[in-house]
Amino acid sequence: MADAAALARRPGPVPAVDRAAGILLALGNGQGDASLSDLARRLRIHKSTAHGILATLARHRFVDRNPETRRYRLGPALAALGRAAVDRQDLGALARPHLVRLRRLSGETATLHLRDGSGSVILASEESANQLKVVAPPGYRLPPDAGAVAKVLRAFGPGEAGWPARLPAYTPRSVRDPARYRQELLRVRRAGVAVDDMEYLSGVRAISAPVFRGTPGRDAEAIGALSIVGVSARLSPAALRRLAGPLRDAAQALSAALAPDAGGSPPRPVRKGFRGEGRARG
Structure with a gap:
């Protein structure tokens, strides 16, 4: 009824x-x-x-x-939209084997997010087989500055334009001070991964790595992020450290598959980096 x-x-x-x-x-x-x-x-x-x-x-x-x-x-605008739709479908298909492997390796949900306006959207995911899990349906949008995905897109993104004076407090563990957040982004650029320790959702941890179109140059902008996300009872800080290498390798392999000579387009340069910017490591 x-x-x-x-x-x-x-x-x-x-x-x-x-x-x-x-x-x-x-x-x-x-x-x-x-x-x-x-x-x-x-x-x-x-x-x-x-x-x-x-x-x-x-x-x-x-x-x-x-x-x-x-x-x-x-008209030509329809052709451009059609190409964009096909590109997303191709990217999802290219990411699928990496998502499956990351899910098997971690036992948790693996996702591919793409930039979407000021936030991000899930393009593809492989959900954990556990009964208690993080659900990540394709099409679900994350708000700006939410979790590890946002850190990756900020760290390998267009700098500080449009940043709020105070960052949102999603949980009591959220980093709200822009100066502290900026230092976190420097660490993300050096490490090539970002960690969310229950900063976006209470009881949920995540780790993300940037995806580029090809091998990134110093000022390349990430088009998205590969992530592993799970409940904190299983996904401990030690587990995140253990998964950092395989996740980074998967993101680099997916980026290489999107290189210009593999049918993609070159990465778009960043207009302005954030202050104190370090050298990117994919």
Whole structure:
């Protein structure tokens, strides 16, 4: 009964977005380009409505209009989005063997996070077989400055732009002082791994290593992080130290698979490092 009530409250489609999606699908059905009249007829909408939607899609290059024939076709922005989606799928597939090995080695959950705005998002994971475990579903987003992943992305990232005056207190163990956090990031750059000792979630420890597109230069920016995360009762500080080497090796191997000569693109340089920056070690 509760499920039926939740389903009844679920919002329906937004008409304008639904029609825009219909136009894109109609143009991508393999029949080539189409006129305004064709599209309005297929979607059973007024020509004025179709014209407004097409004008908006054209503004963002999702469709192109041939000025001579006045016919529409799919635009280059869709191709760019498609490539981005394929790149993420490929990265998840490349990471899978490393995630499986790290899960088997540690007995805990292994994840691959990618940068996502100011935070990060889980692209792929292999969860622990233990009944008591950290669940890490793909698509789950971590907030800025949350745990070991955030330390890696900060340490091998674009510097201090946008840092808050005080860092968030997720748990009583969270590092809130920016000066102390900066020193922690220097240690992360030297060690090539970051540790979260119950700083984001009480009773949970984690260790993360940076993933780059290829072998990183001094100012390379990490695109994401490989991590091992588990309950503190099993994942002790000693266990984190033991797992640091294998995790670092896995992150380096995944980075090498993303090198330009392996089909990736070169790493994006950091615009400005944080003060006191040390040399990166992958």
